Amino acid sequence: MKDFFNYCKSPYYIEESSKINWNLFLKLYVIYFFLSLIVTGLISLLRVFINIQNKIYDYSNLQLVLLGVILAPLLEEILFRLLLKSNKLNFVIYWIINVSLIIVLFIFERTDSLIILLTIFIIVQVIFLLNYILKGKIFKRENFKYAFYASVIIFGIIHFNNIKDIELIHFIIAPILILSQLFSGFILGYIRMVFGIKYSMLFHFFMNVFLLLSLLNH
Numbered sequence: 001m002k003d004f005f006n007y008c009k010s011p012y013y014i015e016e017s018s019k020i021n022w023n024l025f026l027k028l029y030v031i032y033f034f035l036s037l038i039v040t041g042l043i044s045l046l047r048v049f050i051n052i053q054n055k056i057y058d059y060s061n062l063q064l065v066l067l068g069v070i071l072a073p074l075l076e077e078i079l080f081r082l083l084l085k086s087n088k089l090n091f092v093i094y095w096i097i098n099v100s101l102i103i104v105l106f107i108f109e110r111t112d113s114l115i116i117l118l119t120i121f122i123i124v125q126v127i128f129l130l131n132y133i134l135k136g137k138i139f140k141r142e143n144f145k146y147a148f149y150a151s152v153i154i155f156g157i158i159h160f161n162n163i164k165d166i167e168l169i170h171f172i173i174a175p176i177l178i179l180s181q182l183f184s185g186f187i188l189g190y191i192r193m194v195f196g197i198k199y200s201m202l203f204h205f206f207m208n209v210f211l212l213l214s215l216l217n218h
Contacts, residue, residue: 001027007194008186011148013085013141017196025199028187029206032180036210039180046173053164064212073204075101079117080155080185081192081200083124084147091128098124116161120154148193152185 001024046052059067078097082090098121105114156178163170163177170177184207192200 004028004187004190007190011145011189011193013144014193018194020195020199025191025195025203028191029203032184032187032207033210035183036180039176040214042176046176050169050173051165051167052170052177055162055164058164068208069205069212072208073201076155077188077192077197077201077204079120080151080158081189082197084144084151084189084192085197094124112161116158120158148189151189152182155185155188156182 004024043052056064056068075097078094079101082094098117102114102117102121105117159181160166160170160174160178175182184204188200188204191203
């Protein structure tokens with residue numbers, strides 16, 4: 001666990017993934033589980049005074065399983081953490097998935113999600129273009145921590161979009177509303193870098209299973 005917290009304080013690029021440590025994997029999940037319970041309790045307390053509604057409750061159980069448990073772990077890990085290890089193959093995979101999602105969102109007229117995804121996509125393209133123009137200076141190993149922290153913050157901010165009927169008060173308490181996602185962003189980023197993308201997808205899957213079970217019991 002000490003390695004995890006030290007890594008979060010000072011992220012560094014890891015070239016080769018290590019063999020999965022299931023003991024650490026389980027410990028990180030237990031920490032996420034209890035933190036989520038605390039945050040959920042805090043948000044429930046805030047609901048006494050503030051109208052906080054989540055778009056997730058609008059989905060059917062089948063949609064929650066398909067989107068939340070199956071698709072989200074795969075797609076979100078590709079969108080937010082695949083490029084933490086930047087190479088041509090990862091960039092091609094990222095580009096294909098992103099463009100496909102943009103087309104799907106456009107077809108189904110999901111305007112809010114489309115705008116967010118397009119914004120992230122354009123930013124990433126600009127960064128890669130600048131990196132090419134500057135002959136690789138942006139993706140130097142010493143700059144990796146900024147990419148890591150950016151992936152955590154963007155991952156949290158994206159999930160703020162799950163709130164329905166957003167008002168000023170929601171922006172004020174946003175750090176609380178997305179606290180679980182911010183912390184899970186650190187965990188998923190760490191697992192992605194140390195053990196590989198498939199294990200961050202697996203952890204993300206178990207995270208969302210816990211979320212789904214809590215929603216079904218709501």
